[in-house]
Amino acid sequence: MIMRAGLVALLVVAGGCPANPVALDHKAVDRAVDLPVLVWKDMRPDRQPWPEARPSEARVDVRVDRTDTVPLGYCADGTPMFQCSTQKPYMCNATKQLQHKCSKCGCPGNEACVTATEACQPVTVVLNPTADALVSSANPTTNYGGQTTFGVAAGQSLSYLDFDVSKVPAKAKIDKATLKLNQTFSFVTASILLHLISDPWGELLITYQNAPPVLPNPQATGQTTGAGSFNTDVTALVQAWVDSPTVLHGLRISATGGLASFSSRESGANGPSLTIIYR
Numbered sequence: 001m002i003m004r005a006g007l008v009a010l011l012v013v014a015g016g017c018p019a020n021p022v023a024l025d026h027k028a029v030d031r032a033v034d035l036p037v038l039v040w041k042d043m044r045p046d047r048q049p050w051p052e053a054r055p056s057e058a059r060v061d062v063r064v065d066r067t068d069t070v071p072l073g074y075c076a077d078g079t080p081m082f083q084c085s086t087q088k089p090y091m092c093n094a095t096k097q098l099q100h101k102c103s104k105c106g107c108p109g110n111e112a113c114v115t116a117t118e119a120c121q122p123v124t125v126v127l128n129p130t131a132d133a134l135v136s137s138a139n140p141t142t143n144y145g146g147q148t149t150f151g152v153a154a155g156q157s158l159s160y161l162d163f164d165v166s167k168v169p170a171k172a173k174i175d176k177a178t179l180k181l182n183q184t185f186s187f188v189t190a191s192i193l194l195h196l197i198s199d200p201w202g203e204l205l206i207t208y209q210n211a212p213p214v215l216p217n218p219q220a221t222g223q224t225t226g227a228g229s230f231n232t233d234v235t236a237l238v239q240a241w242v243d244s245p246t247v248l249h250g251l252r253i254s255a256t257g258g259l260a261s262f263s264s265r266e267s268g269a270n271g272p273s274l275t276i277i278y279r
Helices: 002-014 026-033 233-245
Strands: 088-094 098-100 113-115 118-122 121-128 131-136 147-155 158-160 174-196 221-222 228-235 251-263 275-278
Touching: 088 147, 118 228, 147 174, 147 233, 174 233
Parallel strands: none
Antiparallel strands: 088 098, 113 118, 121 275, 131 158, 147 158, 147 251, 158 251, 174 221, 174 228, 174 251, 174 275
């Protein structure tokens, strides 16, 4: 006891406990206080809790992998799973395959989505004429717009038809267009020419004398074969018409030989029709 008391007295006289090199390094202490608390994966008692005392080669970056998310895969074209491809109507499915999904991803161009199959297909529209009329050089000032028939005769009679092609979207690509006429009479085989009309006209006003001009070259041709349905391909004609709907105003039917007559729109169900398939 006497010896221990003496040691304590000696320490008090000498100025207290032995100096702690870390505690007396005030600059180091200030740095440690100013910096955020660091947690080292390999912390040991001999390591100092501030970067300056931490050997740079001993730093360890720890990355935590989240288990609450599922990383997405990609289809061959780079589309992430469950996302729409830039190529409509495809979507990248759970097996990393592109499949039709037009109800979610839409269709290219003007194609229509078939929800039963999730695929896209061209659109078909059937148009009835908004006007049709015959004109005859034998009676150049007579209007025949209200008749139940119209027809053609080489060198004498011409017929005019108009359809509302605005029901086809602008810039649509026409896959197929067919003009259907119900032929009521034919004498010899009539060689048919179809021209696009370049000026407006009225069904109850048009005559041979005031008939509108047409584009110079025929845009479609055909041949009558007797009574019954007369169908002719007018795809190129309709494509040009759809591309310029404000400039073109229907089609004119003429014949280079023979003669034929057809049911007009006034006849009812047997009237002309124009079937257009577009995308």
